[in-house]
Amino acid sequence: MKQQAPLQAAQPMGAATPLAGVSGMDEMLEAKLWRNPCWFSFRLNYLALRYNLPLYDWVRRVHGLSRPEYVVLYSLALTGAGCATDVVRTSGFPKNTLSRAVRRIEALGLVERRRDEGDGRNQVLTLSQAGRALMEATMPVFVAHERRMLSGLNEEERATLARLMAKVVLDHDAWPDRIEEGRDAP
Amino acid sequence: MKQQAPLQAAQPMGAATPLAGVSGMDEMLEAKLWRNPCWFSFRLNYLALRYNLPLYDWVRRVHGLSRPEYVVLYSLALTGAGCATDVVRTSGFPKNTLSRAVRRIEALGLVERRRDEGDGRNQVLTLSQAGRALMEATMPVFVAHERRMLSGLNEEERATLARLMAKVVLDHDAWPDRIEEGRDAP
């Protein structure tokens, strides 16, 4: 095949070894897993994709809701109430996208929105009865898909994974939101 | 605040506990971390977002490449060669999006493409010299951002995280690509 030497893998990356015997394994997948200086981001993006695509496609076919719309509902189901900006900060969707999403799910009668007394800029969103019913019908599908994806891990491994990922998330305000132009090597 | 009881958290979710003292902590972020039956997918999506948005915004501003375009280049940098479908399967972008991406980076002289002898359907992509130079200039920025995000973990924790996430990824063909209509409780 005469392939040029790929960029060297930089860091040895811990204990992990290639799992020698996997034969039908996609060559590119293996490279991204084991010869990738950005090992973390690949795992992240790959898993996120395999999680999101089937579920949000299902939500759209069965309930006619887009991903941002469902994300707003989901967020409200967890917190009980919140404003659009809370969802912006915890989901990363741009605020205009969420503004549209809120308008639509309000029109569908899934959420109620009222101005926040005391701060006229905010508007408080809450699930309506219909919204709550929708969430109770759909959440089990999300939970089931997640469990299936994690079924290769035992209970202890899942707990460790949850703990480590949370530890990373909790550092979040040390990260830049924007990377400046010139910097190639900091 | 009179918020309705959120959907119950289903599973106790391992050892992890709320980290009692975090005060300025966003209420919704905390709910999504600690009172979320889909704890895994939230961590996944949140981290992926905080990783992707600044970096791909930077790539676009500084090098004028879209995310799918850069993903193709990145994939080739790791494997040396591959066809568009390999990238589809390891990145999750739809194939028409990647088709456009390949066309553009070819026009920019960053990749070369030739028909695969022996199977005329495939086309083999390889980085050009310019493409390789671009990757060598930009990868360090990606690596640095990833390291910064993981800087709260020590070496051993990072190795554990890498191992566990890889273990999940390697199960990938047991997962459904599509979720069927009727199913609410399997």
Next chain:
DNA sequence: CGGGAACCGTTCCAAATGGAACTTGCGGGG
């Protein structure tokens, strides 16, 4: 007080996106 900065949500519009249909090339069973 008063003016400027920051913040929330909305609107506008050019550009990216992705589902579906299409083209071309391989392969396997009558």
Next chain:
DNA sequence: CCCCGCAAGTTCCATTTGGAACGGTTCCCG
């Protein structure tokens, strides 16, 4: 040997997306 099915890439086009600019509100500081 020839169809029919399937896989890789491409094209088409309606929809979604998200950057930028805007209006209204609150906060801060002189």
